[in-house]
Amino acid sequence: MMPIEFYRNIPRKQCCECGEEMHEMHECYFNECERCLSKTEE
Template sequence: MLIPINEFFRTLPQKCCAKCGEVVEEQADCYTTICENCHDFVTYPIGQK
């Protein structure tokens, strides 16, 4: 017997960072597996001098 699709998605485990294990917020347009803290990115604010 198949479970309803909404029940399937509700019971999925939370997505966790592959490096530190911190819970990663799901994003519809992103398939990243590493949290922002573990990335080696440098971000700069836009519009500030």
């Protein structure tokens, strides 16, 4: 298997609170989406 194929087959990250698919950024390691994170900050 080529390295590119491996990375394409990794499932998208999901929020552990609501299950919404997350758009990952290279500097982000959160397991919650922005909406769930903002709820906990209130």
